[in-house]
Amino acid sequence: MKRFVIIGATSSIAEHCARLWVAKAPIDLTLVARNAVHTRSIADDLKVRSPDSMVTVVTGDFEDPDSIRRLVDQILKEGDADCALIAHGSLADQSACQQDLALNARELNINGISPVLFAEAIANSMVRAGRGTLGVIGSVAGDRGRKSNYVYGSAKGMVTRYAQGLQHRLAGTGVTVTLIKPGPTRTPMNAHLVDDGPPLADVAKVAATIVSGMEKRRNVVYAPRRWSVIMMIIRHLPRFIFNRMDI
Amino acid sequence: MKLSSWGRLSDEHYPTTPLSREIDNHPFIKSDSSETAIVYGMGRSYGDVCLNPGGRVYLSSGLDRLCSFDAASGELICEAGVLLKDIQTLFVAKGWMLPVTPGTQYVTVGGAVANDVHGKNHHSHGCFSNHINWIRLARTDREEFICSPTKEASWFNATTGGLGLTGVIKEVSLNLRPVSSCWLDTETLTYSSLAEFSQISKDSEEDWEYTVSWIDCNSRKRNRGIFIRANHSQSGAESTPTKSRLRVPLVPPLSLVNRATLTAFNQAYYLSQKQKSGMGRSHYQSYFYPLDGILDWNRMYGPKGFYQYQLVVPYESGMPAVKAILHEIAVSGQGSFLSVLKTFGDVPSPGLLSFPMEGLTLALDFPNRGKITLQLFRRIDAIVAEARGRLYPAKDARMPAELFAEGYPHLSEFLPYRDPGLSSGLSKRLMGW
Ligand SMILES: Cc1cc2nc3c(=O)[nH]c(=O)nc-3n(C[C@H](O)[C@H](O)[C@H](O)COP(=O)(O)OP(=O)(O)OC[C@H]3O[C@@H](n4cnc5c(N)ncnc54)[C@H](O)[C@@H]3O)c2cc1C
Ligand SMILES: NC(=O)c1ccc[n+]([C@@H]2O[C@H](COP(=O)([O-])OP(=O)(O)OC[C@H]3O[C@@H](n4cnc5c(N)ncnc54)[C@H](OP(=O)(O)O)[C@@H]3O)[C@@H](O)[C@H]2O)c1
Numbered sequence: 001m002k003r004f005v006i007i008g009a010t011s012s013i014a015e016h017c018a019r020l021w022v023a024k025a026p027i028d029l030t031l032v033a034r035n036a037v038h039t040r041s042i043a044d045d046l047k048v049r050s051p052d053s054m055v056t057v058v059t060g061d062f063e064d065p066d067s068i069r070r071l072v073d074q075i076l077k078e079g080d081a082d083c084a085l086i087a088h089g090s091l092a093d094q095s096a097c098q099q100d101l102a103l104n105a106r107e108l109n110i111n112g113i114s115p116v117l118f119a120e121a122i123a124n125s126m127v128r129a130g131r132g133t134l135g136v137i138g139s140v141a142g143d144r145g146r147k148s149n150y151v152y153g154s155a156k157g158m159v160t161r162y163a164q165g166l167q168h169r170l171a172g173t174g175v176t177v178t179l180i181k182p183g184p185t186r187t188p189m190n191a192h193l194v195d196d197g198p199p200l201a202d203v204a205k206v207a208a209t210i211v212s213g214m215e216k217r218r219n220v221v222y223a224p225r226r227w228s229v230i231m232m233i234i235r236h237l238p239r240f241i242f243n244r245m246d247i
Numbered sequence: 248m249k250l251s252s253w254g255r256l257s258d259e260h261y262p263t264t265p266l267s268r269e270i271d272n273h274p275f276i277k278s279d280s281s282e283t284a285i286v287y288g289m290g291r292s293y294g295d296v297c298l299n300p301g302g303r304v305y306l307s308s309g310l311d312r313l314c315s316f317d318a319a320s321g322e323l324i325c326e327a328g329v330l331l332k333d334i335q336t337l338f339v340a341k342g343w344m345l346p347v348t349p350g351t352q353y354v355t356v357g358g359a360v361a362n363d364v365h366g367k368n369h370h371s372h373g374c375f376s377n378h379i380n381w382i383r384l385a386r387t388d389r390e391e392f393i394c395s396p397t398k399e400a401s402w403f404n405a406t407t408g409g410l411g412l413t414g415v416i417k418e419v420s421l422n423l424r425p426v427s428s429c430w431l432d433t434e435t436l437t438y439s440s441l442a443e444f445s446q447i448s449k450d451s452e453e454d455w456e457y458t459v460s461w462i463d464c465n466s467r468k469r470n471r472g473i474f475i476r477a478n479h480s481q482s483g484a485e486s487t488p489t490k491s492r493l494r495v496p497l498v499p500p501l502s503l504v505n506r507a508t509l510t511a512f513n514q515a516y517y518l519s520q521k522q523k524s525g526m527g528r529s530h531y532q533s534y535f536y537p538l539d540g541i542l543d544w545n546r547m548y549g550p551k552g553f554y555q556y557q558l559v560v561p562y563e564s565g566m567p568a569v570k571a572i573l574h575e576i577a578v579s580g581q582g583s584f585l586s587v588l589k590t591f592g593d594v595p596s597p598g599l600l601s602f603p604m605e606g607l608t609l610a611l612d613f614p615n616r617g618k619i620t621l622q623l624f625r626r627i628d629a630i631v632a633e634a635r636g637r638l639y640p641a642k643d644a645r646m647p648a649e650l651f652a653e654g655y656p657h658l659s660e661f662l663p664y665r666d667p668g669l670s671s672g673l674s675k676r677l678m679g680w
Contacts, residue, residue: 042312048323195262
């Protein structure tokens with residue numbers, strides 16, 4: 001059985017990826033998150049979908065480097081991962097972060113430092129094993145800083161650069177790092193946007209795009225795919241136009 | 248968020264709250280607030296039972312986890328936003344299926360409970376609620392609790408078929424049934440009078456689990472139709488047939504359903520089905536869910552949307568009533584592509600407001616042509632009332648409150664179980680609030 005690990009397993013996007021993975025074939029899956037009750041209910045669901053899969057729940061603190069080290073060691077003690085997905089994230093309250101630097105630091109930590117430390121630790125073990133696919137969820141918000149969410153966006157930008165660095169380092173090793181950039185998606189993170197906000201993508205479809213992108217060992221996966229075009233334009237908009245946009 | 252139901256008769260903006268399974272994030276409005284809400288599942292009801300003009304809408308799509316499955320007994324416990332499609336797809340491979348399923352699988356478990364839906368096997372398996380062990384209900388005025396046919400049974404009876412008005416259904420325990428195959432052995436017969444339909448129905452009850460018939464509602468001369476009966480095959484390949492997924496890509500400016508297309512379609516459909524007479528074999532998806540193959544088919548009725556009218560009348564008064572109704576429709580020149588005529592058996596449903604009762608049920612689609620459509624309905628209402636029948640709230644957007652009250656004798660028994668924080672367009676129309 002292939003071994004899968006999901007960090008931030010209570011993420012709705014990650015949960016839908018897990019459903020697709022267990023639907024293909026029974027797998028050995030470790031769900032890692034901070035809340036045991038929520039994670040167990042996801043594990044129960046996946047076990048009903050795939051009784052032959054092995055689903056394990058591990059919980060711990062994602063905000064502390066030592067804890068991240070211990071978590072990764074604990075998970076990989078059981079065997080190397082064929083596939084790992086790092087999914088946690090928090091949509092920071094931009095204006096609150098501008099006032100409260102401690103909050104700002106926590107948001108930068110959970111969206112930037114925490115995922116890249118997980119990525120570093122897991123990538124190293126995959127290199128030792130000589131195989132593996134590591135997906136890291138960044139965001140379209142990491143492609144260009146903008147006033148409404150640059151705290152979150154800059155942390156996601158860090159994930160982007162870190163993943164690029166890992167891709168460069170791991171080229172030719174048999175280990176793939178896939179950087180995943182979702183557009184706005186209907187998940188609990190965006191519950192406040194359902195009524196008036198941008199149209200939100202269906203989470204099951206976003207997950208399907210991610211799963212297929214990782215399977216094809218893509219370097220970058222925009223989900224839904226059209227965001228690659230939209231972000232190409234946004235990245236290249238001249239500043240005098242961009243600065244006049246209210247986004 | 249903009250929401251419509253399947254009939255697309257309205258397209259309003261509603262404040263919404265995604266339902267959450269975590270108690271600490273309870274979305275409920277306190278009962279002292281004047282705002283009320285209704286749960287929206289997949290919006291596959293045709294009228295306003297899942298809409299709440301002027302109020303809030305709870306979205307159940309996030310409640311989509313399966314909790315447990317007992318492979319010995321077939322008991323499945325799942326959250327209320329799980330789709331019947333997901334249950335069928337997952338379990339058919341393991342030899343289990345839903346014992347009762349409506350004509351589309353894009354329906355939530357919560358919606359199936361709240362409308363106490365029926366399928367083509369009512370005469371042998373009853374309604375959806377006949378296969379439920381318990382329901383976990385959350386209310387605005389009391390702690391979450393479990394009701395079942397033996398525990399808090401009066402709540403169970405109010406909630407099955409309770410039109411989403413007795414509380415938010417969070418979790419349901421239901422029994423799947425073992426099946427020998429996902430294929431069905433079918434037999435297609437033609438009939439050219441209601442007496443003949445009646446005879447075939449009677450003859451099929453013993454030996455055929457599923458029965459359904461299509462009737463040509465445009466033919467003034469005789470009541471011709473196609474009767475299809477089926478049983479699960481005793482064996483069969485597991486493979487699913489390749490699906491052709493068509494979609495009506497946009498809403499045409501005018502309804503594509505009009506007098507000319509209707510007559511032509513009904514004629515063509517009758518002839519094509521007639522050719523298929525005899526024994527056959529059908530995958531469960533194409534037999535149970537013939538319309539699911541065309542996504543967004545409801546758009547074909549154009550920007551004004553359409554009504555569905557589904558009635559049931561007891562056997563004794565049934566035949567003449569159905570005949571009179573079909574005559575009214577044929578004369579009016581309105582009417583539908585797929586009119587369904589079938590029988591309900593005598594399996595009693597626990598639901599106080601469940602629609603099925605022993606007798607004949609007829610379901611018809613009508614493009615919304617405004618006043619003339621509503622006038623036709625009033626003429627049909629009179630025939631239904633006279634025959635002591637009733638209409639299906641899941642399909643309704645306009646029935647008069649008196650017809651509802653006459654058709655549902657347990658209505659006053661039901662009312663005390665309503666949640667003060669929940670109301671729908673339908674409840675305001677038919678129950679006053
Ligand atoms: C093509 C087609 C064929 C159909 N065939 C049949 C058929 O053969 N037999 C039949 O019986 N019906 C049939 N129907 C109707 C359909 O099965 C019902 O309307 C069903 O209830 C729709 O479920 P939904 O999830 O879309 O719920 P919605 O339409 O969104 O809601 C229906 C009701 O359920 C309530 N509800 C939903 N979830 C919850 C919850 N969690 N807690 C409390 N209340 C809730 C809503 O408030 C509302 O009152 C058909 C519909 C279509 C479009
Ligand atoms: N949804 C979108 O529109 C969108 C767009 C672009 C990128 N993304 C990214 O996609 C990923 C998945 O998000 P989602 O949409 O699936 O959102 P979600 O369902 O809200 O999931 C967020 C996840 O992050 C975890 N998390 C948040 N703060 C944490 C902390 N301090 N410690 C540990 N875990 C923490 C949450 O754990 P709990 O369950 O314990 O809270 C949850 O597992 C995130 O990285 C997000 O930034 C999302």
